[in-house]
Each structure stands twice: as C-alpha cells, then as structure tokens.
Amino acid sequence: MSETIETSSETITLTIDGQEIQAKTGQTILQAACENGIYIPTLCALHADKENGLKSDIAPGTCRICTVRVNGRTMAACTTPVAQDYIVENDTEELNDLRKTIVELLFVEGNHFCPSCEKSGSCDLQALAYRYQMLSPRFRYAFSSREVNAESPKLLFDRNRCILCRRCVLAITTEDGKQLFGFTKRGDKSGIIMDEELVKNISEEQAQQAMHICPVGAIIRKEKGFDTPFGQRKYDHNPIGSETVCTTCNGEKS
Amino acid sequence: MKKPIIATASLAGCFGCHMSFLDIDERILDLVELVHWGKSPINDIKTFEQDCDIALIEGGCCNDEHIHTLRDFRKHCRILVAVGECAIMGGLPAMRNNIPIQECLEEAYLNSPSTAQANPEQILPNDAELPALLDKVYPCHEIVKMDYFLPGCPPRADLIYGALTALVTGQEAKLPYEVIKFD
Numbered sequence: 012m013s014e015t016i017e018t019s020s021e022t023i024t025l026t027i028d029g030q031e032i033q034a035k036t037g038q039t040i041l042q043a044a045c046e047n048g049i050y051i052p053t054l055c056a057l058h059a060d061k062e063n064g065l066k067s068d069i070a071p072g073t074c075r076i077c078t079v080r081v082n083g084r085t086m087a088a089c090t091t092p093v094a095q096d097y098i099v100e101n102d103t104e105e106l107n108d109l110r111k112t113i114v115e116l117l118f119v120e121g122n123h124f125c126p127s128c129e130k131s132g133s134c135d136l137q138a139l140a141y142r143y144q145m146l147s148p149r150f151r152y153a154f155s156s157r158e159v160n161a162e163s164p165k166l167l168f169d170r171n172r173c174i175l176c177r178r179c180v181l182a183i184t185t186e187d188g189k190q191l192f193g194f195t196k197r198g199d200k201s202g203i204i205m206d207e208e209l210v211k212n213i214s215e216e217q218a219q220q221a222m223h224i225c226p227v228g229a230i231i232r233k234e235k236g237f238d239t240p241f242g243q244r245k246y247d248h249n250p251i252g253s254e255t256v257c258t259t260c261n262g263e264k265s
Numbered sequence: 266m267k268k269p270i271i272a273t274a275s276l277a278g279c280f281g282c283h284m285s286f287l288d289i290d291e292r293i294l295d296l297v298e299l300v301h302w303g304k305s306p307i308n309d310i311k312t313f314e315q316d317c318d319i320a321l322i323e324g325g326c327c328n329d330e331h332i333h334t335l336r337d338f339r340k341h342c343r344i345l346v347a348v349g350e351c352a353i354m355g356g357l358p359a360m361r362n363n364i365p366i367q368e369c370l371e372e373a374y375l376n377s378p379s380t381a382q383a384n385p386e387q388i389l390p391n392d393a394e395l396p397a398l399l400d401k402v403y404p405c406h407e408i409v410k411m412d413y414f415l416p417g418c419p420p421r422a423d424l425i426y427g428a429l430t431a432l433v434t435g436q437e438a439k440l441p442y443e444v445i446k447f448d
Contacts, residue, residue, distance in 0.1 A: 124360060125447035126350055126418035137447055144445070147353050147414035152404060154355075154362040241448075250442060 025097035027079075039070060040088040040099055041077055050252035051101055052076045052110060052142070054117075054135055054226045055176035056089035063182070064220050071177035074117075076110050076139065085109075111143035119150045122157060122171035123227075129236030130228030132244030136174060137227075138251035157202075163210045165218040165233055173203055173229040183221050185209060191221070203229070269318035269433055273305040274338060276331040277358045277402060278324025281419040282349040283307065286321070288422035296426075299433050313341040319432055321348045321425070322411070325355040326403045330396035339409040344432065346413045348425065350447060352405045353414050359402040366398055418448050 021036040027049050034043030044051045045058055054074040059065035070089040077088040080100040088101070100106065117123075117136060125131045157170035179192040180203070191213070195204045213221070222232045241247065275283060283306065289296070303317040304310045320342035326332050339345060350356040361369050370389050374380050405411050413432075415424055424444040431438035 118354075122360075122363075124350075124354075124357065127357065127360075128448075131448040132446075140447070141442065141445060146416055146445070147347065147404075147406065147411075151407065152354055152359075154359065154401060156363040247446075248443060 023093060023095040025093055025095070025099060027099040028101050028103075034093040036093065038093050040079060040081065040086075040091050040093055040097070041070065042068060043093050044088065044099075044101070049101065051079065051088045052139055052252060053089060054139070054174060055178055057178055057182065057224065063224055064216075065182055065224075069178065069181045071181060073175060073177050074113070076113055078106060078109060078113075080106065107143060110139070111145060112149075114139050114143060114145055115148035115150055117174050118145070118148045119152045120155065121174065122154060124171075128172065128228040129231045130172075130222075130225075132241065132247055133239070134228055134246075135226035135251060138246040141246065142250045142252065160205055160207075161233075162207055163205065163233075165213060165215070166205070166210055166221060167231040167233055168203070168205050169229050169231065170202055171229075172227045174227055175201055175203065176226055178224050178226065179203065179221065179230060182224050183217070185213075268299065268301045270301045270303045270315065271305070271429075272303040272313070272317040272320040272338065272342060273307060274320065274322050274324075274334060275306060276322065276324035276334060276352070276405070277327040278349065278351045278356075280306075280323070282321075282323035282352075282417075282425075285417075285419035285422050286348075286425050289426045290422075292426055296429070299430065313337070317342045319344045319346065319429070321346050321429075322352050322405055323348050324351045325358060325405060326399065326408050327358050328396035328398050332399075332408055335405060335408050344412045345405075345409065346415060346428070346432075347405045347411045348415045349420055350416060350418045352411075353416055354404050355402040356418065359404075362401040366400060370398075416445060416447050421446065 022033050023036055024031055024033055025043070026032070027044055030049070032043060032047040032049070041051050041053065041056055054076045055072065056070040056077060057063060057065065057068065059068050072087050072090040075087055078085050079088045081091060082098055114136065118140065123136070125137055128134065131137060159170065160168040177194070180190060180194060183191045185191065189209060191206050191209050192203050193206070195202050218232050221230045273283065302308050304313050320338050322335065322338065322345055326335060347353050351358060355362065374384055374389050375387055413428065415428055417424060421444045424440060427438050427440050427444065
C-alpha cells in the first residue's frame with residue numbers, strides 16, 4: 012500500500028472509459044486520471060495542492076470509493092500503478108452503484124446528522140451522496156456509540172462523523188514531522204486518537220488545514236463553525252467532481 | 266379521473282417539514298386543483314374518513330403513539346413518503362440513541378438547572394395517558410415500508426412540490442441538483 016507517491020518520467024498510454032491517455036510510470040491510475048481531467052471519486056486519497064498544503068499526494072487506500080475495473084478486475088485507482096495498455100473502466104453504472112453502496116454503508120455506520128454538522132455543504136461524503144442521488148441508505152442505521160473530544164482549544168474531534176480514512180494520520184504533522192493523529196484499536200473498534208499535547212499548541216493555519224483535509228466533519232475548527240452561509244458552500248450548486256480540469260495538475264503538466 | 270387524496274402527519278418532528286410544504290406558496294392553489302385533502306394537521310382533519318392515495322410523513326418514531334400512527338397510515342394509504350431527515354434517519358431526536366433512556370429522563374426532569382428545584386418529589390412523567398418512550402428513535406422505514414424518501418432539513422419546497430406533482434400526474438419528477446440536500 013503506497014502512502015506517498017513518487018513518479019518517474021517514462022511515458023506510457025492507457026485507456027480510461029475508452030479515452031486514450033498518457034501517464035508516467037510510477038503514477039497511480041488516480042493521478043493519471045486527475046492529470047487528464049478525468050474524475051475518479053475519492054474520500055481518502057488526496058491530491059497535493061496549495062489549499063491543503065500537502066507536499067505530495069497521499070493514497071491511504073482505505074475508502075475504496077475510487078474502485079475501478081482494470082482489465083476486468085476491480086482495483087483501487089489510488090493505489091494501483093499505471094501500466095502500458097491498461098484498459099480502465101471508471102464512470103460506469105455498475106461502478107457508480109458500487110460507490111453509492113459504499114457511501115450508504117458509511118452513512119449507516121457512523122452518526123452523520125447532516126443538519127447539525129459544521130461541515131454540511133462542504134463535506135465530501137455528503138457531496139458523494141448527492142452525486143449518486145442517495146435519498147435514503149438501503150441499510151439499517153447502526154447508531155454506534157462514539158465519543159467526542161473537545162479538550163483542545165482549537166480543534167473539536169467528533170468520532171460520530173469519522174470514516175477512518177486515515178488522511179489526518181498521514182497528512183497532519185508538526186513541522187518536525189510528529190503526527191497529531193493516530194489509529195487506535197482494531198476491527199469495528201478502530202478509531203482515531205488525537206495527541207492532545209501536540210494539538211493544544213497548533214497554529215491557526217494548521218487548525219484550518221486539519222479541518223480542510225478531513226473529508227467529513229470529524230475535525231472541526233472551534234469557533235468557526237457555520238461561518239459560510241447556505242448557497243456559498245463548496246457543493247451547494249455543483250456536484251463533487253464537476254470541475255472537469257484539475258487546476259493544479261493542469262499547471263504542472265505544461 | 267378521481268382526484269387522489271393526500272394526507273400528512275408529523276411524528277417526532279418539529280413541523281419544519283410541514284412549514285416547508287406551505288412554502289410552495291401560491292402553488293398550493295394548483296395543488297388544490299389536482300388533489301383532495303384527507304387527514305392532516307394543516308386542515309385539522311383527525312381521522313381517516315376514507316383511504317388515501319399519498320401520505321407525507323414528517324418525523325421518526327420516538328414513542329408508541331408514533332408507531333401506532335405510522336402503522337395506521339400504512340394501512341390507510343397507498344403511498345407513504347418519508348419527508349425530511351427525521352423521518353429518514355431519526356434526525357435530531359435520534360441524537361439520544363446512544364444515551365440510556367433513564368439517563369435522558371433524569372437529565373430532563375431531575376438534574377437540569379430548570380427542573381432540579383422545581384421537581385422536589387423527583388417525579389418522572391408517569392401518567393398512563395402519556396405515550397411510552399421507545400428505547401431509541403427509529404427511522405420510519407424501520408417500522409413500516411416507506412415508498413419514497415425526500416431528504417432535507419427541511420426538504421426544499423420545490424422538492425416537495427416537484428415530487429408530489431410527479432406522483433399525482435404520473436410523470437417523472439424533474440429535480441435539479443440544488444433541491445436535494447440533507448440540511
């Protein structure tokens with residue numbers, strides 16, 4: 012499982028949904044698609060850009076929303092490296108239904124009370140539910156018991172909304188590389204814990220970055236909730252993935 | 266063709282969805298042309314005088330009366346529509362689902378600042394007339410079969426109107442991205 016990704020310069024070709032694209036060896040299918048303006052949905056993998064402050068792309072491979080078919084086999088696009096002549100299926104009815112199923116499972120597993128969540132309107136999980144037109148999950152709500160950690164002066168950590176994507180574990184560190192978040196326990200007891208000592212001293216920018224990197228509303232900046240009015244939030248008017256060209260990649264490509 | 270009959274109910278909800286329904290404004294006059302009104306808090310008709318075609322259900326089930334009402338609606342209505350987050354997933358009332366019911370009652374009637382002094386005999390509401398609280402708040406579709414779901418808190422008036430007219434006229438609902446939201 013690759014977590015940070017380095018690429019080389021050898022160019023190869025593959026097709027995604029019948030469209031022939033160029034990619035560099037060492038890139039993942041997700042990165043190649045992104046560079047070519049093809050949307051593959053993600054919740055855990057994150058492309059480094061100015062806004063999130065990442066130095067390189069991360070691909071924890073935990074959420075499986077980016078599942079594609081590669082030469083007929085289902086693979087996670089964010090952890091599968093490209094190869095010459097790969098035939099990738101992405102935007103198909105079958106795969107989109109599978110992705111919708113994953114979104115539904117995430118909704119029933121945690122406690123996602125959208126109307127009372129600070130991230131509502133800018134939440135990637137909610138936006139995927141909108142994209143796949145989830146009106147109601149087909150599974151039973153688990154109403155799992157999860158704890159909220161509000162000890163830190165700048166951050167609120169709400170495990171009810173956490174989808175265990177591992178973004179915060181990989182991406183949010185102090186300047187000298189100490190991780191602020193970590194995994195604890197296993198299986199259905201898995202959870203994220205905060206290093207309270209370190210989190211207590213983070214800067215405003217880091218707090219902002221932490222909230223931005225979290226795809227859901229698990230990491231919330233205190234005293235900044237609900238500051239964007241309805242109608243101006245990230246996914247109020249356009250579905251997630253409707254920006255056809257990734258601005259960051261487009262810049263790098265030229 | 267006979268006009269379809271519409272009913273509505275509010276279970277463990279805040280009437281916000283009904284208010285949003287009234288936000289269809291003057292389109293309610295068009296709706297009156299299309300449908301008859303049956304049992305609903307809007308017209309204060311309290312019994313099913315005849316079976317209904319479509320019922321809009323607001324709120325989830327948090328006590329035995331809600332379950333009784335919902336089952337009654339299922340018996341008397343051809344199509345049940347879950348309207349709003351509470352009907353779909355329990356919503357705000359379901360935030361108590363991880364707190365034992367005894368603890369909820371004690372917090373509300375014995376320990377809160379407004380009741381600690383006012384309830385010296387430490388009485389929890391126990392009149393037989395009162396509906397009994399359920400162990401947790403249930404989404405409607407976990408009690409009876411629901412046919413359609415209109416998310417939102419509240420669902421946008423355009424969503425309610427669009428879905429309702431589509432159901433009544435038998436045409437496919439044309440719902441833009443902006444009208445289906447969970448908040």
